[in-house]
Amino acid sequence: MIRVEGLTKRFGGTLAVDDLWFTVEPGKVTGFLGPNGAGKSTTLQLMLGLVRGGGRTLFDGRPYQALACPMRVVGAVLEARAFHPHRSARDHLRMLAAAARVPDRRVDQVLDEVGLSPVAHRRVGGFSLGMAQRLGLAAALLAEPRALVLDEPANGLDPHGLAWLRTLLRAHADNGRAVLVSSHLLAEMQLLADHLLVLGRGRLLADEPTDQLLGRSRRGSVLVRSPDADRLAELLVGQGATVQRSGDGELTAFGVGTQVVGELAHRHRLRLHELASRSASLEAAFLELVGGEVDYLQGVRGRQ
Amino acid sequence: MTELLAFEWRRMRSLRGTWVLLGLAVGFALLADLAVGLGRFRGPLDAEDLAVQVVQRDLMVRWLVAAGIGAQAFGHDFRYGTIRPTLLAFPRRGQLLAGKVMAASLVGAAAALAASVASLALLLGLTGWDAGLVTDPRLWRSIALGVVTAGLVAALAVGLAALTRGSGLAVVLIVLWAGVVEPLMVVGLGGGAARVLPFLSLLQLTAYTPLFQDLGSAGPLTWAVFPLYLTVVLTTAAIALARRDATTS
Numbered sequence: 378m379i380r381v382e383g384l385t386k387r388f389g390g391t392l393a394v395d396d397l398w399f400t401v402e403p404g405k406v407t408g409f410l411g412p413n414g415a416g417k418s419t420t421l422q423l424m425l426g427l428v429r430g431g432g433r434t435l436f437d438g439r440p441y442q443a444l445a446c447p448m449r450v451v452g453a454v455l456e457a458r459a460f461h462p463h464r465s466a467r468d469h470l471r472m473l474a475a476a477a478r479v480p481d482r483r484v485d486q487v488l489d490e491v492g493l494s495p496v497a498h499r500r501v502g503g504f505s506l507g508m509a510q511r512l513g514l515a516a517a518l519l520a521e522p523r524a525l526v527l528d529e530p531a532n533g534l535d536p537h538g539l540a541w542l543r544t545l546l547r548a549h550a551d552n553g554r555a556v557l558v559s560s561h562l563l564a565e566m567q568l569l570a571d572h573l574l575v576l577g578r579g580r581l582l583a584d585e586p587t588d589q590l591l592g593r594s595r596r597g598s599v600l601v602r603s604p605d606a607d608r609l610a611e612l613l614v615g616q617g618a619t620v621q622r623s624g625d626g627e628l629t630a631f632g633v634g635t636q637v638v639g640e641l642a643h644r645h646r647l648r649l650h651e652l653a654s655r656s657a658s659l660e661a662a663f664l665e666l667v668g669g670e671v672d673y674l675q676g677v678r679g680r681q
Numbered sequence: 682m683t684e685l686l687a688f689e690w691r692r693m694r695s696l697r698g699t700w701v702l703l704g705l706a707v708g709f710a711l712l713a714d715l716a717v718g719l720g721r722f723r724g725p726l727d728a729e730d731l732a733v734q735v736v737q738r739d740l741m742v743r744w745l746v747a748a749g750i751g752a753q754a755f756g757h758d759f760r761y762g763t764i765r766p767t768l769l770a771f772p773r774r775g776q777l778l779a780g781k782v783m784a785a786s787l788v789g790a791a792a793a794l795a796a797s798v799a800s801l802a803l804l805l806g807l808t809g810w811d812a813g814l815v816t817d818p819r820l821w822r823s824i825a826l827g828v829v830t831a832g833l834v835a836a837l838a839v840g841l842a843a844l845t846r847g848s849g850l851a852v853v854l855i856v857l858w859a860g861v862v863e864p865l866m867v868v869g870l871g872g873g874a875a876r877v878l879p880f881l882s883l884l885q886l887t888a889y890t891p892l893f894q895d896l897g898s899a900g901p902l903t904w905a906v907f908p909l910y911l912t913v914v915l916t917t918a919a920i921a922l923a924r925r926d927a928t929t930s
Contacts, residue, residue, distance in 0.1 A: 422765075422927070425769060425772075426768070426772050427765055427768055427769075427926065427927040428926040428927065429924065429925075429926055441772050442772040442773055444772075446684075447769065447770070447772055448769070448770055451769075453769050455765055455769075456762055458762065459761070459762045459763050459765055459766050460761065460763065461696065461757055461761045461763060462761065463696065463697060464695050464696065465695070468691070468695035469695075471691055471695075472688055472691040472692050472695060473688075473766070473770060475687035475688045475690075475691050476684050476685070476687075476688040476770035476771065477684075477770065478684055516766065
């Protein structure tokens with residue numbers, strides 16, 4: 378388990394991370410979201426002691442610097458291309474294996490696991506972004522850590538790579554490990570994350586299960602097809618819902634659930650041909666949540 | 682510390698630059714032996730000639746090689762952004778500095794030893810093997826101190842690279858200080874200035890006969906000067922490493 382307690386970081390007069398408190402539970406994939414400049418990467422670096430600031434982070438009850446063999450407790454990837462370009466992928470991992478007291482045969486295993494065995498002897502300077510991401514993940518997985526902390530691991534991955542990453546992280550969480558992943562790919566996070574932390578201007582805006590965050594969104598809707606659509610629409614508006622007519626006998630109702638629509642139709646003996654809940658997309662929920670907590674918004678800030 | 686030394690050894694071993702530097706130390710010694718030695722020493726050598734040829738002649742090159750090896754220890758981490766993975770593997774920064782100093786010093790010293798042994802063997806071979814020369818303890822003292830000083834210069838370069846967050850500036854600082862500033866200070870202030878100058882004190886230590894006659898043989902102060910400078914640089918580097926964020930610039 379990872380416990381974050383009061384993390385704070387200032388860069389000059391700017392408060393980049395503002396008194397963050399949260400927990401990353403084992404057995405779950407926790408998504409870490411926020412607009413550009415929200416402080417996600419700084420928070421991850423603070424957690425791992427790479428930048429100095431206030432507060433503390435405990436990994437299985439101990440600060441990162443106090444761990445006897447940190448790579449066995451936390452596997453982290455904070456940058457895609459943190460390699461010496463003239464070193465081979467295998468040599469890069471063998472070097473880290475020495476640091477983690479891991480036998481060299483594990484290097485070959487992990488190269489195989491991330492699909493880099495065919496290029497293990499190639500210099501990493503020639504790797505694509507996707508290959509570099511895979512090598513970073515190989516380094517994080519090398520010592521079979523109990524937690525993973527990954528900053529934008531999906532950047533540069535093709536659709537196959539994204540599916541592979543999703544399966545890999547899910548498997549780690551299902552094995553009881555804690556997985557913390559920051560990403561800009563909201564659709565990907567909606568598929569992957571069990572729990573979400575949303576950051577805006579260094580402050581924690583949400584810390585809740587993905588389903589709960591999506592459920593709270595005003596963008597959730599109910600799709601109804603009925604030959605009595607006009608009458609049903611009147612009744613739904615009377616219940617406080619917002620209704621959109623979107624075709625022959627088709628309605629989209631916002632602000633009510635399927636249960637309310639179903640019971641209303643039953644009470645007034647209206648026929649329903651289709652009744653379906655459409656949950657909000659994470660993108661919609663995210664945009665609602667971060668609202669004004671954005672530093673770099675096109676056309677709003679920075680205009681003279 | 683064992684893991685840190687193993688990590689550093691693999692880091693150095695997997696870079697072409699390390700082997701180029703080691704090759705430079707040995708290659709320069711052998712080429713200089715062939716170019717200079719063949720012309721000058723057609724007859725037998727005495728122990729002092731041998732010490733000068735095997736140690737003192739190439740000492741600056743060996744220090745340069747050692748400085749390169751030491752500077753790469755942190756310089757590459759900052760240049761290529763590997764400082765973060767390195768700190769994730771070894772988050773205790775003081776320990777990381779100590780490990781890098783130890784590893785770079787050992788490899789820097791090994792480069793100097795390899796160059797000295799190769800040079801000694803070639804010179805003896807070229808000038809007719811006189812086994813009596815190699816029994817002179819002052820020759821071996823010179824060789825041993827040449828090796829130790831290379832290790833010390835590598836350690837200094839590690840500290841300077843940690844402070845400057847780059848290899849190039851660390852090596853340039855050492856070259857400028859040892860090759861320009863100190864000779865100019867001696868020219869301006871006289872040989873006595875060598876007492877307190879770090880690189881000249883190292884030269885004085887390794888010399889078969891004293892370089893500066895007015896200073897006499899190497900005394901306790903000569904032994905203390907470079908380690909004192911080294912301690913100041915490494916302490917400052919340790920404080921800077923501990924206080925700075927792990928960024929590459």
